[in-house]
Amino acid sequence: MDLVTPSGQEPAAGSPPRQAPTPLLRLRGLSKNFGPVQALSGVDLDITAGRVTALAGDNGAGKSVLIKCIAGIHPPSSGEMWWAGERVDLGSPRDAAHLGIETVYQDLALCNNLDIVENMFLGRERTRRFVLDEESMEHSALDTLKSLAVTSVRSIRQPVASLSGGQRQSVAIAKAVLWNSKLVIMDEPTAALGVAQTTMVLELVRRLADRGVAVLVVSHNMNDVFEVADRIAVLHLGKMVAVRPVSELDRQVVVDLMTTGRSTRGALRSPAAEQDDGPAR
Template sequence: MRRSDDAGTEEDAMTEPGPLLRLEKIDKNFGPVHALTNVDLDVPAGQVTVLAGDNGAGKSVLIKCIAGIHRPDAGRIIWEGRPVDLRSPRDAAALGIETVYQDLALCDNLDIVQNMFLGRERVRHGILDEEQMEIAARDTLRSLAVTTVQSVRQPVASLSGGQRQSVAIAKSVLWNSKLVIMDEPTAALGVAQTEVVLELIRRLADRGLAVIVISHNMNDVFRVADRIAVLTLGRMVAVRPVAELDRKIVVELMTSGRSDRLAEAGGRS
């Protein structure tokens, strides 16, 4: 009987799912500048992982390694348990990794449908399938409870900052993405627009997607995060569930790379 229990325990350990994305010992240098050094990070599905750090900490470089823009000089990127070599953003997108950058990369002169399918237009019998693209865009916005947009044929230039961010996020999940990365998604937004975007981020995680968010806003961080990863001068100094941290600890980690309060609580900084 004990043998059966042991076997069950071993089997459970073998089948326990790992993180969707795992970074192991990632290094990235730009000439003499060490942008990332020995960075480890697990990104589980169904959770929001906030990447915090001061300016120059390496946050943008790290997400660009995940997005296929930069190739690490050392270390491994493991996706769904298998090492991958991301040579371009197209490679990342093929895996289900989509990135929403701070500038959103939306075209003001195009409408919402045209922006959401830009570069990936659907064609039927040699012509654009406008009807199917419109239906897909509308269904995606509806599934994410984006209700402030009056029409998917509105020009993006007519949208508010919060609406533009919502469209950019909806565009990222339209392509069956598994991981959505967002760089400062609430920067320059008002209070009401920020609330809409934070709710949308939580909705993505609730749908089972992995989400990485870069943010300097501690109020937003603690509103939306399941886990907080802190980079200091290119090194990962802490990755903790949000319940184990507070604003003061995160700021201490960002500025000095350590926190006596976290160490006293049994953590490693």
């Protein structure tokens, strides 16, 4: 692996070489087809702890298929997945959760008729002597929300139906973090949110990365992407056309990559060469 500086340039003369951190998740040559339809083709991507990686692409580029492969929903047709330096095969979402991969989908998968605690422990309820351990679950839910600085909800026993869009997103993210997740995938986390709620969610995403969690965000909103991401990975027609530090890109270049698969401002290096981009901001 080439050693590079945070800006992607070679180290200055006389400076000691810097060893790049080992990626938490490494995808190599990942492909997925559904019959004759090739959804992904030879995707390479490294995701490192403590960084926010934004996954961008036009409709039909393969973003949803890629995150579902990582989440254990779709088994790849070919390619390799490496987790913390070890080769893994994810046969189900349970396998992914066992490793520490949690996904917050666009619909959030929250039950409106349940309160915050019940939603956060849904399907993973704690029991003591065959009875729900309500006290333990309440303490864990409250501690998780506090650790993420989520202070906008008035009670952890508040029904989800009474929450705003931003509050629901915060609960869904806290639910993922509750299970000691190491990689959190978010699908359009700010879709249909107002300005204030979007700001709240983006700050929460940044706090996750600052805690050492790897975050993969799928978003069409370029303003949000450039606000929160450390790197941007761009898919075009199922192929990874660029993975670059956000400081080396602008909105027009990303749009060009999303729509044409190439930049009008000169050639980009291969995605494999862009994996090491230095420490998170």
